[in-house]
């Protein structure tokens with residue numbers, strides 16, 4: 067990972083100034099040397115010309131005097147000097163086809179480097195002009211006006227008299243609690259927290275909801291990809307990431323989709339799941355409960371009990387699996403605009419309490435028995451779905467594939483078959499039949515306050531590519547059975563994440579139709595994944611073609627496909 071601080075850039079630019087100054091001095095010496103050299107050179111040429119013409123006209127034999135020999139040696143040495151001066155420049159100006167092709171290969175890397183250096187230089191100029199402080203150290207600085215009360219409290223935490231976790235409730239001030247905790251931590255660990263920002267964050271907003279025992283916050287840059295044209299609407303997609311090229315690449319995919327008329331998405335299912343594990347004394351008893359729960363006639367009763375816990379949680383189905391005398395009960399319910407884990411868990415607890423009356427021998431082992439399955443790769447989510455199951459497609463025109471994506475329909479289809487389908491199959495992939503869906507899912511999740519751990523199942527995706535319209539255009543689709551997102555609850559209510567949701571027009575609860583905001587967000591995730599898949603696959607396809615062209619066949623036939 068390349069990281070150049072603004073201060074480094076400032077010093078680098080000073081070094082560059084010194085280098086420029088020393089270059090100016092050596093240029094002066096060089097010009098004096100050249101003046102003397104050229105005067106001498108032309109005098110020698112003139113001297114040789116006059117003497118040899120005289121010898122020629124008077125038919126004198128060509129015996130060289132001492133001065134003539136010195137003049138000839140000087141002439142020879144000057145010739146070599148001229149050659150090294152002008153000859154190399156001439157050679158360097160010659161166009162070499164190999165270099166041009168290498169430049170094409172390095173284009174993407176250069177773009178990244180150029181962008182970084184441009185931004186760094188701009189930043190260092192700002193520092194010089196006094197327009198910006200050398201961040202981020204300054205942003206991390208903590209107000210060091212520690213009061214006597216603060217000092218006593220810090221000591222109390224350091225000595226273990228006051229538990230760190232109790233600071234918020236004891237002080238009734240979340241910011242002060244955070245300040246005391248981080249100061250105590252610095253003393254205990256003898257490590258500085260400089261660089262981890264403290265100021266500029268609302269610590270009340272995370273209390274009892276997002277993070278315990280805070281000591282500051284981590285900054286992640288947010289880039290913007292798009293607009294993405296999806297179902298006739300345009301979305302600017304915020305992506306929080308530290309992976310260079312990711313936003314630029316997704317942006318290129320969006321451009322290709324837009325130039326081809328946009329993408330279309332369909333929601334196939336919308337339901338969050340929770341699966342408790344219960345144990346009986348015998349297989350027979352476990353099977354009895356399974357049959358009871360899966361009997362359609364009992365569904366209404368169970369649903370009315372489940373639905374009591376929330377205005378939005380509505381039971382959709384119950385699916386059971388048995389392992390010996392242990393029963394795994396997978397409840398699926400709609401959750402409005404919430405991602406829904408809390409909601410579904412409350413509903414499940416209601417049903418378990420009810421079942422316990424008729425099945426007193428039922429031993430509730432855990433509210434979650436991993437048949438749900440949350441934050442772990444599992445075939446059940448891949449096959450049955452969890453959260454929002456979505457399919458999203460676009461038809462990319464041949465000229466867009468060539469001009470924007472710099473590859474061909476044929477090579478994309480072939481690469482998809484060999485990489486995303488066959489390659490993933492032989493790797494034994496579970497939901498990983500794609501190029502980098504998790505890259506886009508994680509970045510959008512972080513920007514919009516989703517649970518980043520649910521990236522595991524939310525990134526399950528099969529990418530399909532097919533030549534259509536007589537083989538000219540590309541049909542591309544992503545099928546994602548378990549995108550788990552919400553626009554209320556969890557991290558979605560924090561200021562930065564909420565701003566990103568607002569940008570997408572899906573902030574908070576949808577008043578007209580509960581669940582529409584969360585479903586729209588899931589569609590945007592799928593559409594962005596479609597863009598990301600298109601762009602990365604194209605980069606790989608183009609790269610492979612150029613490489614194999616260089617290695618195996620330097621004819622124009624292959625390069626015309628690129």
Ligand code: ADP
Pocket residue numbers: 376377378401402403404405406407408409410552554555556575576580581
């Ligand atoms: P999760 O179930 O995803 O963990 P929370 O329980 O933290 O989410 O947040 C859901 C809360 O938001 C519930 O208390 C619910 O009543 C409330 N809420 C308000 N409007 C909506 C809505 N449109 N959809 C879902 N929940 C909503």
